[in-house]
Amino acid sequence: MANFIKKLYPAYIPAGGARGDRAFSERSPSPFWVMVRKEFGDHIRSWRFVILLAIVVLACAGSLYASISALKDGQSANAASGEGGSSFLFLRMFTETDGSLPGFLTFLSFLAPLIGIALGFDSVNTERNKGTLSRLLSQPLYRDDFLNAKFVAGLLLIAVVVFSLGFLVMGMGLLTIGFPPTPEEFWRVVFMLLITVVYVGLWLNLSLLFSVRFRQAATSALSGIALWIFFLVFYGMIVSLVGNATSPADTAAASAVIRHQDLMMLLSRLSPAYLFQEAASTLMLPDTRTLNPFITQDQAYLAVNAPLSFGQSLLLVWPQVVAIVAETTLSFAAAYVAFMRQEIRSRS
Amino acid sequence: MNKTGFKKGLSLVMTLLTALGLTALYAPAPASAAGTAKLYTPYVSLSAAPGESISYDVDLINDADAIQTAGLSYQAPGQGWKTDLTAGGHPVSEIAVKPKETQTVSLSVLVPFEVAKGSYALQLNAGAFGSLSLKINVTEQGTYKTELSAEQPNMEGHSDSTFTYNLTLANRTASKQQYALTAEPPAGWDARFSSGGNNVTAVDIEPNATSSITLTLTPSEQAAAETYKIPVHAANSSTSASVTMEAVITGTYGIDFSTSNQVLSANVTAGGTRTLELQVKNSGTAELTNVNLTNTAPTDWEVTFEPKTIPSIKAGESVPVTATIRSSDKSLSGDYVVGLTAQSAEKSADAAIRMTVKTSVLWGWIGVLIILVVLAGVYWLFRKYGRR
Numbered sequence: 054m055a056n057f058i059k060k061l062y063p064a065y066i067p068a069g070g071a072r073g074d075r076a077f078s079e080r081s082p083s084p085f086w087v088m089v090r091k092e093f094g095d096h097i098r099s100w101r102f103v104i105l106l107a108i109v110v111l112a113c114a115g116s117l118y119a120s121i122s123a124l125k126d127g128q129s130a131n132a133a134s135g136e137g138g139s140s141f142l143f144l145r146m147f148t149e150t151d152g153s154l155p156g157f158l159t160f161l162s163f164l165a166p167l168i169g170i171a172l173g174f175d176s177v178n179t180e181r182n183k184g185t186l187s188r189l190l191s192q193p194l195y196r197d198d199f200l201n202a203k204f205v206a207g208l209l210l211i212a213v214v215v216f217s218l219g220f221l222v223m224g225m226g227l228l229t230i231g232f233p234p235t236p237e238e239f240w241r242v243v244f245m246l247l248i249t250v251v252y253v254g255l256w257l258n259l260s261l262l263f264s265v266r267f268r269q270a271a272t273s274a275l276s277g278i279a280l281w282i283f284f285l286v287f288y289g290m291i292v293s294l295v296g297n298a299t300s301p302a303d304t305a306a307a308s309a310v311i312r313h314q315d316l317m318m319l320l321s322r323l324s325p326a327y328l329f330q331e332a333a334s335t336l337m338l339p340d341t342r343t344l345n346p347f348i349t350q351d352q353a354y355l356a357v358n359a360p361l362s363f364g365q366s367l368l369l370v371w372p373q374v375v376a377i378v379a380e381t382t383l384s385f386a387a388a389y390v391a392f393m394r395q396e397i398r399s400r401s
Numbered sequence: 402m403n404k405t406g407f408k409k410g411l412s413l414v415m416t417l418l419t420a421l422g423l424t425a426l427y428a429p430a431p432a433s434a435a436g437t438a439k440l441y442t443p444y445v446s447l448s449a450a451p452g453e454s455i456s457y458d459v460d461l462i463n464d465a466d467a468i469q470t471a472g473l474s475y476q477a478p479g480q481g482w483k484t485d486l487t488a489g490g491h492p493v494s495e496i497a498v499k500p501k502e503t504q505t506v507s508l509s510v511l512v513p514f515e516v517a518k519g520s521y522a523l524q525l526n527a528g529a530f531g532s533l534s535l536k537i538n539v540t541e542q543g544t545y546k547t548e549l550s551a552e553q554p555n556m557e558g559h560s561d562s563t564f565t566y567n568l569t570l571a572n573r574t575a576s577k578q579q580y581a582l583t584a585e586p587p588a589g590w591d592a593r594f595s596s597g598g599n600n601v602t603a604v605d606i607e608p609n610a611t612s613s614i615t616l617t618l619t620p621s622e623q624a625a626a627e628t629y630k631i632p633v634h635a636a637n638s639s640t641s642a643s644v645t646m647e648a649v650i651t652g653t654y655g656i657d658f659s660t661s662n663q664v665l666s667a668n669v670t671a672g673g674t675r676t677l678e679l680q681v682k683n684s685g686t687a688e689l690t691n692v693n694l695t696n697t698a699p700t701d702w703e704v705t706f707e708p709k710t711i712p713s714i715k716a717g718e719s720v721p722v723t724a725t726i727r728s729s730d731k732s733l734s735g736d737y738v739v740g741l742t743a744q745s746a747e748k749s750a751d752a753a754i755r756m757t758v759k760t761s762v763l764w765g766w767i768g769v770l771i772i773l774v775v776l777a778g779v780y781w782l783f784r785k786y787g788r789r
Contacts, residue, residue: 197783
């Protein structure tokens with residue numbers, strides 16, 4: 054990090070030396086963007102990131118292979134049975150799988166949080182322990198620029214990774230199935246990737262919070278991973294456990310069953326991972342008309358089995374999107390408050 | 402009198418005659434005496450209609466001992482009377498009869514068409530046998546004309562059915578005729594003549610022959626319910642005949658039901674209403690009465706029609722109907738089918754409207770508001786902690 058601070062100097066120490074700091078900073082990049090750029094570069098060059106990226110890319114390539122082979126089988130089966138199964142073929146590339154590997158979306162929802170955790174868990178506490186934090190903050194810059202830069206650089210990197218992965222899948226799919234996406238399909242994929250970025254941003258913010266809160270990087274990483282495992286693995290189990298325990302008797306009225314189911318859905322949706330899965334899979338599956346597990350006979354009567362338009366699908370998952378965005382923002386706010394209220398000493 | 406009785410009578414007369422002849426034979430008489438060779442036919446006076454053919458069997462009786470030979474000739478009653486004298490299937494002009502025997506010649510007369518009513522005499526001369534005067538009463542005024550008749554000139558059907566009339570065209574003239582066939586159907590109708598399976602516009606008919614002609618009428622689709630008279634002519638420069646066909650159209654019932662702009666899909670927000678401009682059209686030719694408008698809508702949807710019942714729609718006219726569709730607020734977003742039916746006692750028509758239910762955007766904006774509130778909170782944090 055000392056290297057980084059040296060890089061900061063030219064921004065503040067003018068070559069001529071005569072002019073003031075303020076006058077100079079108006080012409081050169083602000084310290085915030087210098088920090089963002091530096092942070093971004095550090096991330097990209099780190100081994101940690103390369104390893105993570107390799108894992109994610111491998112997983113996505115594998116899932117793409119699985120989905121394409123599933124699509125080929127499905128298409129030939131459809132052709133044999135005389136059905137035109139070509140609707141939203143491009144989107145099915147992201148969700149369908151032949152069973153050997155989970156689909157792209159499942160992999161993304163499982164592995165993408167790891168990127169966020171890996172990028173953020175040691176961002177503050179390591180600098181603090183090395184003493185570079187106090188040196189950095191002795192420079193003429195706002196104190197919150199430090200945390201903001203960490204967040205923005207992380208989010209930018211996540212966006213780059215997620216979008217390149219998404220477009221990689223689109224491109225490889227285009228190459229393999231030779232079937233161009235319709236504009237609607239394209240926008241669905243783009244919006245799904247945007248949601249993914251925000252969702253991974255949530256994990257980045259959480260790990261930032263942990264890195265502010267815990268002095269030891271290992272503790273911070275562990276708490277991030279624990280939370281990740283909790284939400285992705287155990288939370289569903291806990292909800293189904295609670296559901297089984299509180300489920301109404303078989304003889305209960307339909308309204309009681311529905312009320313119980315609604316409660317279970319509410320519990321599930323407390324998990325950001327579940328929210329993300331709902332939002333992303335609904336965008337990828339235009340045939341989804343409701344997120345409720347129950348459709349009443351009244352609602353299904355005379356309904357035509359037809360896909361929703363992009364706008365309607367988006368409206369359907371809009372609460373989920375809002376929740377993810379709000380959770381991301383709130384977790385950032387929490388990290389921000391925690392960081393700003395901390396005392397920063399020269400070397401503790 | 403039956404046939405057997407007739408024959409009995411005939412043989413009785415013959416026996417009598419033979420007896421007479423025998424008596425004459427024993428009597429000393431000259432061979433060529435008039436009493437020994439006679440002409441005989443039973444029906445000397447017959448009635449016939451114009452165009453009818455009469456055939457006489459004339460017996461030449463030779464009571465003499467020698468062969469009698471006689472030239473045969475006849476005198477027709479007038480011009481146009483076609484007379485034939487045959488024996489053994491051949492025309493004969495001279496005949497020989499053995500002694501004590503009888504020969505029969507056949508005299509046939511065709512009464513011409515163009516003949517006045519009255520009595521006509523036909524004279525058969527047979528030399529030594531004497532002559533025979535035959536009387537023919539023409540019972541009615543003869544004609545020289547063409548006859549066109551139909552078995553069943555009146556037919557009934559819908560405007561979308563075809564009418565097939567069987568006509569008989571008879572040439573009651575003395576010469577071969579070619580007839581041009583024409584029909585005068587109302588405008589928009591199609592008339593077609595066919596003979597022997599082919600469509601024809603003219604037919605050739607030999608004298609005194611008939612031809613079967615089929616007239617196929619295809620009414621106009623818009624033919625109103627009434628009785629139509631269609632004159633049919635078979636004519637050429639010298640003769641013509643006409644007959645009038647009747648086609649009774651009972652009206653068809655047809656109803657069309659669709660939106661004014663023929664678009665069968667619409668959007669509606671969940672819980673919202675949508676007004677559709679519909680049209681009920683009477684596409685038949687008969688009036689429709691009491692057209693009720695009903696619907697098959699998803700549960701908790703409401704469809705109201707204005708007007709709910711149309712008392713009557715005249716043929717070809719259409720009546721605008723406004724349907725107000727209110728969707729249930731529990732509807733899922735996506736497509737539903739709303740079936741609208743216009744039903745009269747006679748006929749009904751359906752219009753299936755594909756309603757796309759859209760979620761209300763209100764909650765979308767509330768979501769945006771929530772995000773803005775959160776962002777404002779973060780901004781407030783920036784102000785509070787960041788830039789001191």
